[in-house]
Amino acid sequence: MARRLTPWRWVVLGLAALYFLVPLVASVIFTVDAPGQGVTFDAYTKILSTGGFVSSLLLSLELAVATIAVVLLLMVPAVVALRLGAPRLRPVVEVVCSLPLVVPPIAFVAGIVTVLKWGPEHLSRTPLFETFVVIQNQDFPLVLVLAYVVMALPFVYRALDAGLRAIDVRTLVEAARSCGASWPQALLQAVLPNLRGALLNASFLTLALVLGEFTVSHLLGYAPFAVWIYNVGGEQAQMSVAVSVLSLLVTWALLLALAGAGGRTRSASSRG
């Protein structure tokens, strides 16, 4: 059966490859082929000298790290507690975590803008006023982290849920408890190590989401990587495509690095 399907598999693979590769290759050709001058890498070398490349990329990475940390700290205890304590609440949490997929980012950011305007006016005499100032700090806009956490919920929930499905959390916790492990020890030493794949997946998805996010950060007036690409593109078409290609490569590199890190710890632990 499998053998009979093989030609079809190649056809599908070929079509998919064409679909993905043609625009990519076209973009690369567009960036390196200056009319009348042959092949040149000017567009790429110019990127580094254009102001804001490094700072915006760093900002995006910082935001990604913070978002991953917050969303995992929030969701891991939540899904584990859901498994062990209240399995009946699962559909509720699932729906809540899926809501960000339903609400378009544009509506989401409109809501945030309204709150950010309303807050300082009404809370100007309370300590909360300072909070509003802090979360909108230009150097590290916490408000974006908060927004990204919400936007990452559907992906993180699904990744963790799939990971938990693969292990028998209750038995693992009880086995650890009967071996003299307290609750936190049982979770940290018996459950979390077996969720590594799920944690890695959740981190992947969140990283990709934050690096490519445009709507919310742009409308709130911050300039992480995606916004910077957009701004640059308005000035020079060739360079903007070069940046897009580069950002694709950067994202790939980061995902591969994450996967590599996960893979290495696994093989290291299996050796001894």
Added chain:
Amino acid sequence: MTHMTATLPETLEKAATVEFRGLRREFGATVALDGLDLTVRPGEFLALLGPSGCGKTTALRMLAGFEHPDSGAVLVDGEDVTQVPAHRRDAGMVFQSYSLFPHLNAVDNVAFGLRMRGTRTAERRSRAAELLELVGLADKGERYPHQLSGGQQQRIALARALALRPRVLLLDEPLSALDAKVRLTLREEIRRLQQELGITTLFVTHDQEEALSVADRVAVMRAGRLEQCAAPAELYGRPATAFVAEFVGTMSRLPGELKDGTVEVLGQRLPADGEVPDGPVDALVRPETLRVAADEQGTACVVATAFLGAVVRVTVRLADGTEAKADLPAHEATGLDAGTAVGVSLPERPVLVAARTQK
């Protein structure tokens, strides 16, 4: 082998008494435990036997600290541990499902408890190696759970449960996920280890053969209550209730008439055992007690035969339509094919009677 002699006295003097006092637990509308009273003697291997839903696992989990009674108490060595959290209960447990930590190899699984206690690495590794040797898997220390068979995993789970030298060993149907052959050898091995270590052990099972073959005493439970707790031979030979009689081993019900402490059954008058009012009763008869012989004038006839090796189990239908089972030595059963007319009788011994249930 030196470790065994080293471990033995230590665990023996630690062997604990376990007491369940009036344990009661409800899950919503279902009553899992309905006032369970039971005492396990020091160093005893006690099997908790019963149909599913009888509360045996709940009782075990209460001793482990994973469930809490609505009322009643769990005592270990006379000390009330009902409020003690699971990780301070000092009870090793083997679970029904494979419960080894998938991210740790066999040695680290066994050493997990010692790590939780902060034992030094070298010490816990050597202790884990000893325990692996004890369960006969010294060479599998570096294997991960997914590289081990089900039986090997349960042995390692057993080693892990013993690693902290617990006062009580809890076995929650540890064999039910294994295939028949492995189940047999592993249960013998569990028994051997338990006797060597002299550790008080509670073994939950729904398999009566398993319970009878390994336990010092068997506690039969039904609907959250204890029906009878006795040594296997007594449980089988002198069941206290009709439920125990029919749950443990095979039992046929033969209609009879009780009068003045004797019962009229199969045309014989025999002394009766069991507290039931005079009148129509059922006599409970084990297949090895019932005698069947070919008899042209017999009112019963053979319905089916099944070859079980040493014996042949013959199912006969009596004149009134009741079916009864009898085990006959293979040579006596020759010629007793389906449809043969036979005579059925009982030896001159007291029979157990119970209230009539059917017809």
